[in-house]
Amino acid sequence: MTIAPERVEETVARPLTTGRARFVLILGGLSAFGPLSIDMYLPALPQMAGELRAADATVQLTLSAFIIGLAIGQLILGPLSDAIGRRKPLVAGLALYMVGSILCAVAPTAELLIAARGVQAFGAAAGIVIARATVRDLYSGTAMTKFFSLLMLVNGLAPILAPIIGGQILNWTSWRGVFVCLTVFGGLLLAVVFFLLPEPLPEERRTPARFGSVLRKYASLLRDRGFLGYALASGLMFGSLFAYISGSSFALQGVYGLSPQAYSLVFGLNGIGIVAVGQLNGRIVGRFPERTLLTVGLVVAAVAGFGVLAASALDLGLIGLLIPLFILVSSIGMVAPNASSLALAEQARSAGSASALLGVLQFVVGGLATPLVGLGGPGTAVPMGIVMAGFGVLALLAFGTMTRPSRALVAQAA
Incomplete structure (x- = not known):
């Protein structure tokens, strides 16, 4: 069974029905898979370093490995889902996540x-890339941006709950218990996907996943200045x-003296x-163009980044x-x-590949940033601020230098 895109898109501005709420929760859970797997064990990093007799920088490589695994997994599973549908790679990825x-x-x-x-990360990549591609399968324009914003309601629960749960788990068991809980979560999500998530990509919209065509598709996306x-x-x-x-x-915890539980609450x-x-x-998009809102978000983030640097230095x-x-x-x-909405706007026929490349750039850059933070040693927050x-x-x-408003946005503004 497949989901009818027209029917789903019509409901975007309405209150959540039971069926649509379930759809949001499933896609939100899938897209939160990676952040949940990262955030839940953060309070245990110092404990892990001590038990495994490893340096802080070595333990932080578990984050880098996860981020790089997410990137590789998305590159493979994104085009594969364009070719054979979303459900099969998703089910296989969730099973692999449990093994990891x-x-x-x-x-x-x-x-x-x-x-x-x-x-573990390779399996988690299926949830991230396919959830994002599924949204593009079913929505376009402002409706897509609104749905991505709605998913933030679920995605945001991961950084809220995961470190708190991780901190509480450490009160009862070791860091290994955190990964046992993640195994259980993966199993529950696998069951939900298997029984409750229809196939969102009909056969007539699928594209072959030949190696050469996949490479050409990625090359085309990398040449697309706006997407990039x-x-x-x-x-x-x-x-x-x-x-x-x-x-x-x-x-x-190390510099400012917070306990694992207090750190979890701050996180x-x-x-x-x-x-x-x-x-x-989600409420104001449509009144203001996506580009305007993105500009505001990026400017605020850059200014706040300098605030972090000033506070630590x-x-x-x-x-x-x-x-x-x-x-x-x-x-x-x-x-x-x-x-995400602006990057995927023109990629209806290759949503899986575009979603994969979007995710790869996110997590590869994240993987590069992670070890840089540990270069200054455990006694300072300045490298994190830098x-x-x-x-x-x-x-x-x-x-600012690579994108410009699309013709559709210019016409809409006029």
């Missing part, structure tokens, strides 16, 4: 844990976000900011650091849905 999570839970060394995280500009802006912003994700656990508060700004974006205290951190992380709720500010400025520059 079990391997993480039993890993005896940091090196094996890093490898297991790569396996939006994708880079989004990816560089995610680099700033991942600098926060990888560095904040050590900075806030969750920033997640509330993502949810709130994402819902605001000038020792402005915990509150002085937390305020710009909150502003920067919250801006993702405006940047992500508008950048990376966050630098990537925020680069995101704004990529958007």
Whole structure:
């Protein structure tokens, strides 16, 4: 059974029905798969370093391995889902995620844990890339942006709940229990997808996944200056976000003395900011063009990035650091849905490949940003501030220099 795009798109401005709410929750859960798998074990990073007798920088490589695995998985699974439909790669990916999570839970060394995280990430990539492609299968224009904003309501729950759950798990068991919980979550989501998610891509809209055609499709997307500009802006912003994700656990607990539970609450508060700004974006898009909202989000993020750098370099205290951190992380709720919608707007026939490349740029840049944060050692938050500010400025520059309003947007504004 397939979903009828016209029927789904008609409901975009209406209150959630039971069926549509279920659809939002499923796609939201799939797209939150990666962030959940990252955020839940963040409070345990110092404990993991001690138990595995590994340096902080080595343990942080588990984040890099996961991000790189997400990138590779999306490159493969995106075009595959364009060819054979969304459901089969999604089910296979969720099963692989469960295997990787079990391997993480039993890993005896940091090196094996890093490898297991790569396996886990490859499976998680299916949820991320296919959820985003499914939205493009069913929506276009402002309706697509509104739905991406609606997904932020679910996506934002991951950074709110995951570190809190992770911190509570550490009260009862070790960091290995976190990966046991992720295994269970993967199994539940696999069952939900298998029984409740129809195929969103009808056969007549599928394209062959021959190696040569896939490469040509990616080359065409990389030559598309507009798509690449939006994708880079989004990816560089995610680099700033991942600098926060990888560095904040050590900075806030090691430098500023927060407990794992207090750190989880701070991390969750920033997640509330993502949810709130994402819902605001969904309400005002249509009154304001996506490009305008994206510009605002990127400018705010860049300014907040310099605030993080100033607070850490000038020792402005915990509150002085937390305020710009909150502003920067919250801006993702405006940047992500508008950048994704604008990047995918012209990619109806290759939504899986475009979604994959969009995700790859996000997570590859994030993977590059993660180890940079640890270069200054555990006693300072300055490297985190430098990376966050630098990537925020680069995101704004990529958007400003590589993109321009489409003809449709210009005509609409006129």
